[in-house]
Amino acid sequence: MKGTIEFTEDVPLEEIMRYPGEYYAVVDHKIVAHGNDMEKVYQEAEKFSPHPAIGKAPTHEIVIY
Numbered sequence: 001m002k003g004t005i006e007f008t009e010d011v012p013l014e015e016i017m018r019y020p021g022e023y024y025a026v027v028d029h030k031i032v033a034h035g036n037d038m039e040k041v042y043q044e045a046e047k048f049s050p051h052p053a054i055g056k057a058p059t060h061e062i063v064i065y
């Protein structure tokens with residue numbers, strides 16, 4: 001994987017939480033790919049942009065105090 005990984009704060013948390021525990025790729029403020037294999041997610045997202053942002057959605061079990 002090459003490129004800069006950018007922060008994905010422009011994607012609403014509700015959208016990210018559709019994929020708990022999965023990697024997701026963001027291009028133009030939209031999730032364009034998701035799954036359990038980061039490399040496959042990145043490769044799928046490269047169809048939309050040469051430098052997609054990659055994140056990993058939290059699971060529903062995470063609790064912040």
